[in-house]
Amino acid sequence: MLGNVPREFPQAIGFILLPNFSMIAFASAVEALRQANRQSGRDLYSWPVFSIDGDPVEASNGLKITPEGNLEHASKILTFVLCSGLDVKKVADRRLLSWLRRMDRQGADIGGMCTASYILAKAGLLEGYSCTIHWENLAGFVEDFPELDVTNELFEIDRHRFTCAGGTAALDMMLNVISLQHGHELAAAVAEQFLHERIRDQNDHQRMSLPARLGVRHPKLLSVISTMERHLEEPLSRAQLAREAGLSTRQLERLFRKYLSRSPARYYLELRLNRARLLLLQTNLSVIDVALACGFVSASHFSKCYRDFFGRTPRKERGLPPAPEGVHEGV
Incomplete structure (x- = not known):
């Protein structure tokens, strides 16, 4: 189980790279393991890299990594991490899914970074486990797998499964693994080498706080925006928003104009449209279902x-041809 002290050293943690994987997540995880070896003066970890077919894999930034082998070469490793990123649904092929199920039957600890939780869910390996995924993919992931226990935490380590949101969350996840296996002092030494002033834990949320995201600290305005974000499917009226925040509608209008240079109605609409774009790109919901959601x-x-707002129709956003004349856009 990940987090237990391994029986043999170095502990091999294999990385399975998928096309368009997130380089920052991959590098963050590997560098944490490398630095743990350096700071301890021991070979605590190794990090062999594989791809589905053994060929070089291109990350989303265009850089290529040459792996040590294919999936079959990775079959002897009992702890490994899937690394994915953009267009994850295109790489969920039958060969990868069947290999993952076989590794699960062998008792492997299986993890996923960034969007790889989608692959693990597709293989049926997240049922009964807590998991997470990058916040941008969260809404679509929950729509596709409503039965799963999905959180918005930076990472989740739950028995034989571990998932993280990607980006620098991969560093925090590995720092927590290092701490569990070899003590907080070593994990802190690794973090200090990377000028990482605080090791975030499993209860930290992914997204920046509203004040940090918006550059605004007015408590009443932040309260209204927080309410808006919780009521995207059934939007509240301007009067309801003002009442919940203890404001008049005129005060509400003035706050939005002063700090965000737009009306409350416009800001609310933009929130809903941005949520709709994520659903269009990450789910198979029909246009009408996205609209209602x-x-x-x-x-x-x-x-x-x-x-x-976006300069293109929802159908064009999905790369679909325009609806024939006379046919409703939502079909």
């Missing part, structure tokens, strides 16, 4: 708002 009463109204 984001508080629009009709596909035609949704399509017009979407085109006005």
Whole structure:
């Protein structure tokens, strides 16, 4: 089980790279293991790298990594991490899924970084486990796998499964593993080498706080925005928002104009449209279902708002041809 002190050293943690993987997540995880060896003066970890077919894999930034072998070469390792990133649904092929199920039957500790939770869920390996995924993919992931226990934490380590949101969360996840296996002092020494002033734990959230995201610290305004974010499917009226925050509608308007240079209605609409874009790109929901999930009463109204904001229709966002003349956009 990941987190237990291994019986043999170095402990091999294999990395399975998938096309368009996140380089920052991969590098963050590997560098934590490398630095643990350096700071301890021992070979605590090794990090062999594999791909599905053994060929070099291109990351989302265009750089290529040459692996040591293919999936079969990775079969002797009992702890490994899937590294993915963009377009994860395109790499969930039958060969990879069947290999993952076989490794699960062998008792392997199986992890995923960034969007790789989608692959693990598709293989049926996250049922009964807590898991997480990058916040940008969270809404679509929950729509596709509503039965799973999905959190918005930086990472989750749950018995034989471990998942993280990607980015620098991979560093924190590995620092926590190092701490569990070899003590906090070593993990802190590794973090200090990377000028990482605090090791974030499993209860830290992924997204920056609203004040940090918006550059605004007005408590009433932040309260209204937080309420908006919780009510995207059934938007509240301007009067309801103002009442919940203890404001008049005129005060509400003035706050948004002063700090965000737009009306509350416009800001709310942009929140809903950005959520809709994530659902269009990451789920198989129909256009009308996406519209309803984001508080629009009709596909035609949704399509017009979407085109006005993003410059393209929802269908074009998905790379679909325009709807034939006379056919409703939401079909």
